[in-house]
Structures are given as C-alpha cells and as structure tokens.
Amino acid sequence: MKNIQASSTLVESILEIAWHFSSKGINGACCDNLSLSEFQALKTTAMTPDCSVQEIGKLLGFTKSGATRIVTRLEKQDLVTKHRSAADGRVCCVSPTEAGYALLQTAMECTSDRLEKALANIDASDRENVANALNVLANAVSLAGK
Amino acid sequence: MKNIQASSTLVESILEIAWHFSSKGINGACCDNLSLSEFQALKTTAMTPDCSVQEIGKLLGFTKSGATRIVTRLEKQDLVTKHRSAADGRVCCVSPTEAGYALLQTAMECTSDRLEKALANIDASDRENVANALNVLANAVSLAGK
DNA sequence: CACATTAGTTGCCATCGTCAACCATTTTAC
DNA sequence: GTAAAATGGTTGACGATGGCAACTAATGTG
Numbered sequence: 001m002k003n004i005q006a007s008s009t010l011v012e013s014i015l016e017i018a019w020h021f022s023s024k025g026i027n028g029a030c031c032d033n034l035s036l037s038e039f040q041a042l043k044t045t046a047m048t049p050d051c052s053v054q055e056i057g058k059l060l061g062f063t064k065s066g067a068t069r070i071v072t073r074l075e076k077q078d079l080v081t082k083h084r085s086a087a088d089g090r091v092c093c094v095s096p097t098e099a100g101y102a103l104l105q106t107a108m109e110c111t112s113d114r115l116e117k118a119l120a121n122i123d124a125s126d127r128e129n130v131a132n133a134l135n136v137l138a139n140a141v142s143l144a145g146k
Numbered sequence: 147m148k149n150i151q152a153s154s155t156l157v158e159s160i161l162e163i164a165w166h167f168s169s170k171g172i173n174g175a176c177c178d179n180l181s182l183s184e185f186q187a188l189k190t191t192a193m194t195p196d197c198s199v200q201e202i203g204k205l206l207g208f209t210k211s212g213a214t215r216i217v218t219r220l221e222k223q224d225l226v227t228k229h230r231s232a233a234d235g236r237v238c239c240v241s242p243t244e245a246g247y248a249l250l251q252t253a254m255e256c257t258s259d260r261l262e263k264a265l266a267n268i269d270a271s272d273r274e275n276v277a278n279a280l281n282v283l284a285n286a287v288s289l290a291g292k
Numbered sequence: 293c294a295c296a297t298t299a300g301t302t303g304c305c306a307t308c309g310t311c312a313a314c315c316a317t318t319t320t321a322c
Numbered sequence: 323g324t325a326a327a328a329t330g331g332t333t334g335a336c337g338a339t340g341g342c343a344a345c346t347a348a349t350g351t352g
Contacts, residue, residue, distance in 0.1 A: 010277045011258045013284035014167050019186060020287040021164035024207045035339080040165060053300060061170040066340045068301060073339095090299040090348045112157045118290035119283075126282060131156045133279030136272060137265075138159035141166040144264035181308080200330060212309045214332060219308095236317045236330040 021111075030110035031103055033077060037062075039107060041070045042096060045080055046104055050093045052085070079103060167257075176256035177249055179223060183208075185253060187216045188242060191226055192250055196239045198231070225249060 008016075019025065023036040031039055037060070044059050045051045057067030071094055074080045079100035085091035096104065119127055154162075165171065169182040177185055183206070190205050191197045203213030217240055220226040225246035231237035242250065265273055 008281060008284065009254075009258070010280060011254055011261060013277070013280035014163065014261065015186075015189075015257070016284040016288055017160065017280065018164040018167035019206070020290075021160050022168035022182075036168075037339080040161075043161075054298090060165070063341060064300065065302080065342075068299095069340065072301090085299095088299085088349070092300070108155075108157055111161070112155070114290075115157060115160065118286045122282060122286060126279075129275060130279040130283050131159070133272075133276040134156060134159035134163065134283070135154060136268060137276050137280070138154065138162040140264045140268060141261075142162055144166075144260075183308080198330075199332095209310060210331065211311075211333080214330095215309065218332090234318070234330085238331070 026111065029114070031107040034079075034103070034107070038070055038074055041067070042074055042079055042100055042104055045074075045094045046096050046101065050085065051095065052091045053082075053094060056094065074100070172257065175260070177253040180225075180249070180253070184216055184220055187213070188220055188225055188246055188250055191220075191240045192242050192247065196231065197241065198237045199228075199240060202240065220246070 026036050026039070034042070040060055041056050044056050048055060048059070053067045053071055054064050056062070056071065057064050060067075062070065071080060071082065071092075074094075075082060077099075078097055080094050080096050082092045082094050085093050119130070122130070172182050172185075174180075180188070186206055187202050190202050194201060194205070199213045199217055200210050202208070202217065203210050206213075208216065217226060217228065217238075220240075221228060223245075224243055226240050226242050228238045228240050231239050265276070268276070
C-alpha cells in the first residue's frame with residue numbers, strides 16, 4: 001500500500017479517525033435526534049438478545065443510572081421497548097422497535113456514505129486493505145475492552 | 147492479512163474503534179483533568195503556529211464560544227497561554243506552555259501503550275498493514291472534513 | 293423468615309458546548 | 323477621513339448529558 005500523504009504515528013491516525021467518527025463528526029449528521037451514545041445503545045440492543053439495561057452500560061462504559069437514562073430517552077422516541085424478564089423479575093429486557101431497526105439501518109447507510117465519500121480517491125486494493133486492517137483492529141480493541 | 151475474527155463491515159469497524167478511542171475510552175484515562183475535547187484542542191494548538199481561538203473551533207467543530215471556553219479551561223490549568231496577535235489586535239494566539247507540551251507527550255505515550263496492549267496478539271506484518279491502512283484512512287477523513 | 297445482593301430508577305449535581313447579545317478591532321465604502 | 327460593515331473573542335442563560343448516592347423491588351442465601 002502506498003502512503004499517499006505524510007505519515008503519522010498509529011496513535012495519531014487513530015485519534016484523527018476517532019474524532020471524525022465520534023460525537024463531533026456524527027451527532028445528528030446521520031440520525032437526527034440521536035446522540036452518539038444513544039445510537040450506540042440502540043445498536044447494542046439490536047445485537048444483544050434479551051439485552052438488560054446494565055448490559056448496555058457494561059458494554060458501552062456507562063453506569064447503570066446513565067444506562068437507564070439513555071434507554072429512557074430511546075423509549076420516549078419509540079425506538080426501543082422494555083419488558084420484564086420472565087426469568088428474573090428485576091431485569092428489564094430492552095429491544096429495538098420496528099422504528100428502531102429502521103433508524104439503525106438508515107444511520108448505518110448514511111455513515112457508510114459519508115465514509116465512501118472520504119474514500120473516493122482511494123483505489124480499490126487500498127480500500128480492501130483498509131477494510132481488513134480496520135477489521136483486525138476493531139476486533140483487537142473490542143477484545144481488549146473486556 | 148488474515149481475518150482472524152468474524153468479519154464486520156467497514157463502518158461497523160470504524161464505529162467500534164471510534165467508540166473505544168473517544169471520550170468513553172479516553173477521558174481521564176491518559177490525561178487526568180482533561181476531557182477529550184480539551185486534549186484535541188491542546189494538540190491543535192501544538193500543531194498550528196499562531197493558532198487563534200476560532201481556528202481551534204473550525205478545526206475541531208466547535209462554535210467560537212465553545213472554543214473560547216475550552217481554551218479558558220486549558221488556560222486555568224496552565225497548559226496554554228493566550229497573547230494578542232501583533233498583526234491583528236482582535237486575534238488571540240494560543241500556544242501550549244511547557245506543561246502543555248509535556249502533558250501532550252505523556253498522553254500520546256499513554257494512549258500508545260493502551261493501543262499496544264490491544265495489538266499484543268497481532269503479528270508484526272499485520273501491525274504494519276494496520277498502521278499503513280490507518281494512515282491512509284486518517285488522511286482521507288481529514289481531507290474530507292475540509 | 294431475616295438479611296444480603298442485584299437490577300433498575302430518581303434527585304441532585306457538575307460538566308459541557310450552543311445561542312444570542314455584546315465589546316473591541318479591523319476593513320470597506322463613500 | 324470617517325461612518326458602517328465585518329470579524330475575533332467573551333459572556334449570560336440555557337439544554338443536554340451522565341455520575342453519585344439513596345432508594346425500591348425482586349431474587350438468593352443462611
């Protein structure tokens with residue numbers, strides 16, 4: 001792969017990318033009315049079967065009260081529903097509504113488009129490499145976070 | 147490059163990485179008393195000669211009042227100094243203090259260490275690929291943001 | 293059955309960054 | 323050369339966000 005631009009350290013690259021795809025780059029851009037935290041929480045409920053409120057907090061790094069508040073906001077927008085777990089009456093299972101799944105889909109597509117635009121000047125083989133590298137890295141940081 | 151783990155889309159990978167290196171993953175972890183926004187602003191002042199307050203806002207995506215507040219906070223911690231531009235009396239040039247440069251250095255190293263740990267199980271050639279790919283991507287999103 | 297533990301909620305609070313109004317300086321127009 | 327517009331920066335008021343600690347409800351344990 002060619003290094004087209006000036007080279008930076010790995011850390012600098014990651015911080016640059018993270019900033020562009022964090023709240024500063026995404027909030028509202030792809031999902032009106034949804035903060036990045038809310039978006040991540042919605043995504044978590046979609047990927048985690050019988051997802052409890054605390055589970056969201058644990059996976060995303062919020063306290064349980066923080067998680068409660070995020071879920072409450074999603075609920076007010078009819079993006080998720082809560083129901084008591086049959087197995088344990090203390091637990092709330094959170095799952096996306098139809099609208100929640102739809103918004104998730106739209107948001108991913110919109111973010112994907114933004115990314116495509118950024119990658120417009122990169123040729124196909126480099127893009128392949130970028131995709132593979134990011135996959136490796138995403139798995140690595142994901143595992144490290146647990 | 148081998149795809150060690152289950153493969154995700156490029157967008158999913160980026161969102162995963164961005165989350166782990168955004169405020170949720172970094173706030174306080176590497177620079178006590180500094181939010182990610184403040185850290186980015188400090189970094190910006192270090193990389194931009196005669197950096198004005200608005201410049202920080204423009205580069206990072208804050209309003210001018212937001213930028214003022216961030217700079218004020220950095221100033222209170224003696225990490226940056228402000229001085230009137232000789233060329234234009236309206237402009238404040240913001241630059242890091244000794245302590246600011248030192249903190250920046252420490253924070254980058256600390257973040258780098260965190261990253262190293264995450265990448266511990268990835269072999270050298272893959273790591274090289276990851277570094278190159280991220281460099282390409284970082285440049286792409288950086289250009290796209292302008 | 294008492295007591296400890298765990299899931300979730302809520303009141304109170306500190307932090308953050310926007311908006312709009314404002315001042316100071318510079319630039320433009322006549 | 324001076325009045326008016328534009329630009330950089332600051333501040334007050336505000337809404338959004340998420341943590342802490344205290345609380346309720348349900349489950350587990352002795």
